[in-house]
Amino acid sequence: MLFRHLPDEIFQALSGSNRALIEAVLNDLADIFYDHAEDPIKDKSTIIESIEDTLHKLDTLAWHDDQKESFDSPKTIHDYALRIYHRLVNTGWLVEEQELYRVSVLMTPQISMLLRSLVEISRHGKRNYGATVLSILSNLESVAKHPKERGVTLRQSAEASRDFSAHLNQILLGIRSLQRELFASRDPKAIVAGFFDLFVEGILIADYKTIKTSNNPFRFRRQILELTQEFLNNPETMGQVAQCYVDQQLITMAEAQAMVEKDCRDIIQTFSNIEQRLERIDEYRYRLEKRAADTARYMDSSRPGMANKVAGVIADVAKFDKLPTLKNVIGARFVGMASAAQPTKRREPPPPRVMTPSEVSADAIRLRDQQRRFHEARQVTIPKMQNYLDKQIAAGDSKHILDFTIESVEDFVCFDHLRYVGSLGVSAKKIEESFEVQFTDQYVDVHNFVECREFTVVRRSKA
Structure with missing residues (x-):
């Protein structure tokens, strides 16, 4: 089962009325337990002090007694910290170990992995893939030069490629859901605020602006595909890399060969269809930007979507042989250049041009x-x-x-x-x-x- 390694009461702390306090405390405790330079086993006083520091940063404190407990209602910051600490211990987030008079606190490996995943989800935001693509290329070049010693780095390149592909899917799905949410809204402020808060700050790739420039993070895609395809076409290299997999992971040669082939094909699949996926992301991005720009333009003068409504009125009027008399809008002058303004049209990329190498004559070479x-x-x-x-x-x-x-x-x-x-x-x-x-x-x-x-x-x- 998925949750067989977790306590049954693990999510009770996050489902009660005090979940906002618990979430803030767990978010700060993650930084304490993930400190690579410190001992993962902490003193109880250190944990309580960290909880108090978190509570000091909150604007308001309110404790709701979801169930009858032996403790009195907290009145001070220290009482709040003790109540939250015992709640985390009782639900399995923290584990106490007592050695004589010293009480230590730690997290089990399963709880630590769960908390790390939850924190990554909450902090999920922009990513920069220039370094990721460079690391994949560097690992593949290292495998090509030293397949026996460094063949295991092919596994790391495949994992990075799969993670990159999954993040592109998350961006695409996130933009689609955000588009449905904003298009259903009739509040101009909510549309503009949602565009900047959810899309620009939360979904967009950090180096998105460089994707269509000469210094884009995917300019090494051809080298990556050539190196990976060369691994598949060279049985000797495949055997050496598979032997490295066998030595590192203690598996059979057949399993290692299947794993190497799967890693290579995952890398090829990720970087082969990158353009189509980026085009879909760009299409949804353009729709969102157009809606946000349209909303911002008409926020003070008219309602959002007025340009589309005016275009619909003109299309309906064009169906009549004789123009009808609009008695109710004579003198209103709401149809004009200012009200029907449209945001800048999307600029289509230029068509691809086939590059043919030109041959230099022998006379020119001799003269040079x-x-x-x-x-x-x-x-x-x-x-x-x-x-x-x-x-x-x-x-x-x-x-x-x-x-x-x-x-x-x-x-x-x-x-x-x-x-x-x-x-x-x-x-x-x-x-x-x-x-x-x-x-x-x-x-x-x-x-x-x-x-x-x-x-x-x-x-x-x-x-």
């Missing part, structure tokens, strides 16, 4: 390589100049400007920058330590190519 090599040859680097000087001077001690040879673009660039070696920065200190450029006041023509001041490059002595 030539340009790249030419730009590389024009770059001045210290190793190039060092090699040029070593090749020109070789074993000699000096060399005149007219004795230098220029055989390529690299040689010309190095020769042209010999005159400015002193201004090339700290990296050129190595060249200045090995060679010295001595200038004269005369200008010479070098190989009928460049005219510059005469200079001689002299190798410095090590001494």
Whole structure:
């Protein structure tokens, strides 16, 4: 049975007249018992103090005696805390353990899991799935690289995918129920307040606005599907991951293989139909936003839905061959541009465009390589100049400007920058330590190519 691990009186505390106080206390006790840095076994005084702190935060206190008890009606905060504490102990939420004079309080694992689930339901709100999709992709890449050691992380990816799929279903069902509730309401304030409180704050995904941008959380869907499909098509990888399942969960190989295949297919199913499910969510979202915008526009001037009613009147009038005389509304002027205003129409996404890779011609590739090599040859680097000087001077001690040879673009660039070696920065200190450029006041023509001041490059002595 589902409740065979829970006490029979577990929900009595939440079904009586004092359930509001009990809910507030249990909500705060969950944070105390879930503290990962503290001992899960608490002192009785700590629990009572926590209950008192919770009661201090409440606006009003009122205790209803649902059944005859031996306690007197509470009058102080401490009396309220004791009454709630004993109610939680009697109904099984808390368990007391006495060791000599010390009374400790704890929660059984089943009660702790129940309270955690109830708190998650009450705090259910926005979620951010950018990190979830990234973690799934990271786990799958880890499995692809190390299937023997990290194959068990495939299970975590499948669980995250199933949780993600379930949350999308909750969003869809939540929007449908909210739509029926708001459409049935005739109170404009309730419609607008329900839209912002229930939909914007409670149902919508935190990163919903990024879904249709280039930085959306599902941009890694293709990689996830390719990796998962590769696992299914590769028997060797499937066997290694299944062996990891066997070692971690102590099951048979047949059970592990079936589990691996199911996990892969769950991931593929989740990310294959994500677009259709998001489109349905977007359709319901658009209807809700349109109703809320329409209500807010006519809240001060007319009733909600006036635009639809006016459109219905015009459609009914169009059925007559001769327009009838509306005697009761002459001079009222309620039909006009302002009263029949509609919210902005939904913008349809552009149709998909097939991307075809364009082939680059061989001539363009050859020209691009030539340009790249030419730009590389024009770059001045210290190793190039060092090699040029070593090749020109070789074993000699000096060399005149007219004795230098220029055989390529690299040689010309190095020769042209010999005159400015002193201004090339700290990296050129190595060249200045090995060679010295001595200038004269005369200008010479070098190989009928460049005219510059005469200079001689002299190798410095090590001494």
